Amino acid sequence: MSVNVRSTIVSQFEEVAREQNRKLAPLTDSLVLMDSGLDSLCFAIVVARLEDSLGYDPFSVAEDVQFPVTLGDFIKFYEDGAK
């Protein structure tokens, strides 16, 4: 399950970056999202598409969500949301 979530997220980052003509930084867990090369519109698109492909939106569940800071946080947030 977790592998699936991770690879889905990574491929969405790559796809959205390509569509929006963004240069994507190497996707490591420690990568700070704001330094990834994606802007907030790109993240909004990634989140919308992950909801469609994973079938859930962890942001909609939690009250008062802290937006994840690093890519590792982001992936963990989705993995936790699946449980």
Add this chain to the structure above:
Amino acid sequence: MAQNDAGSLWDALNATAPRANRCIWAAHAWIALNELIAGSSLSGRLEDLRGRSVLILTRDQLSAAAALIQIDGVARRLVICTPDLDLAHISFVMATAEVDAVVSDQPAHLFGALIGDRFMQCSTTITPTQALRGAQLPSEWILFTSGTSGPPKMVSHSLLSLAGAIRSGGALGGALVWSTFYDIRRYGGLQIFLRALLGGGSLVLSSAEESAGDFLTRAASHGITHITGTPSHWRRALMSGAAGRIAPQYVRLSGEIADQGILDALRAVYPKAKIAHAFASTEAGVGFEVEDGLAGIPASYFGQTRNGVDMKVEDGSLRIRSTRTARRYLGAQNAALISTDGYVDTGDMLELRDGRYYFVGRRGGIINVGGLKVHPEEVEGVINQHPRVQMSLVKSRKSPVTGAVVVAEIVLKSEAGESDAARGVDTVKSEILEACHRTLAAHKVPAAIRIVPSLNVTPSGKVARPNA
């Protein structure tokens, strides 16, 4: 014939010769105008309605048509109920419009105590009676605006504001047979009803119980020459595979934005027809008609009086001033319909690009993506140009990042085989996204696209929008 200020619909028909062979056809019955002028669908009790505010509450369009022809000029008011009126709102309508008589093709007991005791039965059956008609009154026509659920908003028109100066087409132009996907109890349909009657033609009514294919087949059997509907009606007609059964001289789209995709699709099916897209609304009346086959309105339409209509753009929205706008809303709680300079604000937002104004959506329908505005209709216009797209709905989805994002639901054309369709969906999606990226700012491009089997269309023939 020219519309006479003092005349009624009945007067106009009575004065028009010849009337032979002129009919109003519905799916299940028809009325010959000659018989109606010499008879009654109200059991000869027309004069009981003299000077009253009459609620026309029919299940059937044809019985409403017959009633309107007889009652205009006799009643003080004609209050025309739309077919989807919720019975829960009847008391409100009756109080607001001061109704003191109800004409219906339904049995009175269906409405219980709602409608009081001044009830008159109407039908689609014409009995030959001595038609006694006293002096004519200028009846006020009350229409419901298309739009939201809740109690209907009612606007006041006259026969003159509804019909304008309709020139005779019948005498010289041969037999005109009009038809419309609209119900004639709504502004868009009522226009065509009056145009057919006053212009010397016949009319084929649509039916809510009939498929688009069956309707078009029936319209073809009557040899329709002129036909109107919303872009959604026309998309449904194209999807039915039956659009080619009619061979109209004139095709009109109104009520929603006509994008280039639907205009081109209709041009391909009707290569010889005049294809026009028009603006008209219950409040603002008839605005303009564009006949050059292109989406949008030439900028030259603004700043000069055209066909008695002045148009301007103020705060981004289309404003219309003419003798064909409604006069006012009924009911004290409503704001003024006409501004102090005589214009009606349509609430339809326009943008000027390369010498043409394009509708971009309704004032209230804007999606806010991180502080940037998106009109769903503008995005739909781009999506609908893809050859595999039948229709689309662009709407807002909540986003934790930007507040909202734009998402699209798309119905694909069915012409490709099933397996071919399945294989091609991802390609189609990416082609649509590419087209959006080419022509739209990044925040307007759908974040997600879903292919759906169908989209809901409202009773007035428009794509159903959430929160519309």
